[in-house]
Amino acid sequence: MSRIRLLAAPLAIAATASLAAAVAPLAMKWEGKLAGNGASKITGVISLTPSPDGKTSMATVEFEGDTPSVTRPWHVHIGSCDKGGGVFGGGIAYKPVVVDDKGHGISSAALTIAAPDTGSYYVNIHESAANMRTIVACGDLKMKH
Ligand SMILES: [Cu+2]
Structure with missing residues (x-):
């Protein structure tokens, strides 16, 4: 019994190490x-960043040029601004952006899923919780090499 344990421990460590090496480069x-849609003057930056262990990710949004003091729901979505898709990660992680009195807004979302290494993703800014259908600004995400 103790002999098997002694053999199993290094194997488990080796398996974990090789798994980490295989997973880490995949999180991009x-x-x-x-950019604002229609009359919206919103401009800003968006990102989706892997956690150090590659297992989860952080989405961020920061913009200016918006109507002062509005509250904007936002998400990373699967797809593109042209071809919409579902929300990436748990929608509950995305706290709405509360725009300040100068029209500047910032928010981040800690997602429980890894940043992908393939596919198409975008960020949209919705008009309001009461009008999710109107997208006031949108931006496609591009993988950074
Ligand atoms: Cu959305």
């Missing part, structure tokens, strides 16, 4: 620019 950083 994504970045993009936000």
Whole structure:
């Protein structure tokens, strides 16, 4: 019994190390620019960044040129600004942006899923919780090499 344990321990460590080496390079950083739709003058930056262990990710949004003091729901979505898709990660992680009195807004979302290494993703800024259908600004994310 003790002999098996002695053999199993180094194997487990080796398996964990090789798994980490295999997973880490797959978590990629994504970045993009936000632009207003229609009359919106919003401009900003967006990102999706892997955690150090590659297992989770952090989405960020920062913009200016918005209407002072509004509250904007936002998400990373699967797809592109042209072709919409579902929310990436748990929607509950995305705290709405509360725009300040100068039209500047910033928020981040700690996601429980890894940053992807493939696919298409974008960030959209919704008009309000009561009008999610109207997208006031959007930006496609691009993988950073
Ligand atoms: Cu959204």
